[in-house]
Amino acid sequence: MNPLNHVAIIMDGNGRWGLKYKRSRNSGHKAGLNTVEKIIKESLKQKIKYLTLYAFSTENWKRPKNEINYLFNLLENFLVNKINKLHEQNIKLKIIGNKNLSKKLSKLLSKSEKKTYFNSKLQINLALNYGSKIELLNAFKKIKRNNEKINEKNLTKHLLTKNIPDPEVLIRTGDTKRLSNFLLWQLAYTEIFFVRKLWPDFNEVDFVKIIKKFKTIKRNFGSI
Ligand code: IPE
Ligand code: IPE
Ligand code: MG
Numbered sequence: 327m328n329p330l331n332h333v334a335i336i337m338d339g340n341g342r343w344g345l346k347y348k349r350s351r352n353s354g355h356k357a358g359l360n361t362v363e364k365i366i367k368e369s370l371k372q373k374i375k376y377l378t379l380y381a382f383s384t385e386n387w388k389r390p391k392n393e394i395n396y397l398f399n400l401l402e403n404f405l406v407n408k409i410n411k412l413h414e415q416n417i418k419l420k421i422i423g424n425k426n427l428s429k430k431l432s433k434l435l436s437k438s439e440k441k442t443y444f445n446s447k448l449q450i451n452l453a454l455n456y457g458s459k460i461e462l463l464n465a466f467k468k469i470k471r472n473n474e475k476i477n478e479k480n481l482t483k484h485l486l487t488k489n490i491p492d493p494e495v496l497i498r499t500g501d502t503k504r505l506s507n508f509l510l511w512q513l514a515y516t517e518i519f520f521v522r523k524l525w526p527d528f529n530e531v532d533f534v535k536i537i538k539k540f541k542t543i544k545r546n547f548g549s550i
Contacts, residue, residue: 327541332376333369334493334516336508337362339500339524341393346524352396357526359404368530369448370415372537376449376490380508384424384457401454402431409438416447422486423456451490458510461486487512495540497533499525517543 337358344354362379369377382397412419419442421435435454465484466476474480482488492512498504499521505513519536521528 328494328543328545330372330374330494330537330540332378332491332493333374333495333497333537334378334380334509334513335365336380336496336498336500336506337525338498338502338506340526342500343524343526351393354524354526355393355397355400359400361525361528363408364530365528365533366412366417366448366450368533370417372534374448376451376493378422378451378453378487378490378493378509380453380456380506382423382454382456383507384455384460385507398428398431402434405434405438409441412450413442413445416445418442418445418449420449420451421454422451422461423454424460425455427455449490451487453508456486457507458505459507462511481511485511492516495519495536497521497536499523499528515545515547517545 340354340358341351342354343357344351347357348354366377381401386397387394409419419438421439425432425435427435462481462485465481468484469476469480487509492514493509493516496509496513496516496518498518501520501522501524503520517540519539521532521536523532
């Protein structure tokens with residue numbers, strides 16, 4: 327049985343779900359938040375140590391302003407209403423991505439990270455304004471600035487995921503098979519599960535099925 331410490335998820339399909347059932351993309355984002363809560367709960371149950379959720383990419387700024395504002399408001403309300411509950415459950419929140427967001431949101435994010443910093447049951451890495459290419463470029467720049475050797479150890483220590491083990495499992499919902507600039511370095515040997523369901527329809531049963539399947543996979547890492 328493969329050990330499982332870290333699951334990363336590309337939560338895709340909210341917009342299509344919203345249009346299909348409620349005639350608005352934004353209502354799909356709202357519904358997607360319920361799935362986030364379900365998956366956090368199940369991750370605790372499954373004793374997963376790290377859950378990385380792709381919430382907003384560096385490319386998502388190309389979307390209409392009203393959708394972007396809606397997404398960030400949703401996150402803001404979620405944090406205001408749920409951070410105490412997360413804290414009580416011994417969950418640590420870490421933001422990975424460019425935190426140069428609105429003043430109010432940046433403050434709220436730092437506050438939430440600080441509050442939960444010493445928690446140890448589950449670490450949620452929220453990939454927010456995250457892009458893997460810019461993460462890698464910044465890491466190389468830091469190596470150069472510090473006059474360090476270019477090697478794996480030095481590169482990984484300058485990534486936003488420093489001190490976080492690579493994900494063993496990546497799930498992408500929404501019936502799309504691509505990485506969309508997510509964790510390109512960290513996913514080098516990750517088992518990838520593409521799911522047909524749109525994110526708001528994904529649930530804990532689907533999640534557990536993937537975990538069970540993963541545990542039985544023969545992982546070679548280049549060996550036989
Ligand atoms: C959610 O799904 C991902 C986010 C960027 C928040 P989408 O909004 O991309 O949904 P689809 O792919 O358009 O259906
Ligand atoms: C990836 O989904 C980003 C998030 C889930 C936050 P997108 O819907 O933005 O990906 P593309 O644009 O279809 O590749
Ligand atoms: Mg999408």
